[in-house]
Amino acid sequence: MNLTLSVDKRVVERARKAAEGLGKSLNQLVREFLERLAGDSTAEADIQEVVRLSQQSGGRSRGWRFDRNEIHERP
Numbered sequence: 001m002n003l004t005l006s007v008d009k010r011v012v013e014r015a016r017k018a019a020e021g022l023g024k025s026l027n028q029l030v031r032e033f034l035e036r037l038a039g040d041s042t043a044e045a046d047i048q049e050v051v052r053l054s055q056q057s058g059g060r061s062r063g064w065r066f067d068r069n070e071i072h073e074r075p
Helices: 009-023 028-037 043-056
Strands: none
Touching: 009 028, 028 043
């Protein structure tokens, strides 16, 4: 279904730049937002969101690895 919205031109320009920074189109971001708003989130969409968020951070762990024993150490 096609949807027509009235949005300020400057808002659309900034939103397009933000979408580009995420590697997506503005249309795709709006579609995903509406799907989440409507509660139509699927497991695949959730996985894609986790992947997207993990790629945003750039994976900068500086060599740190999770160590279960270290986490549970008591002082």
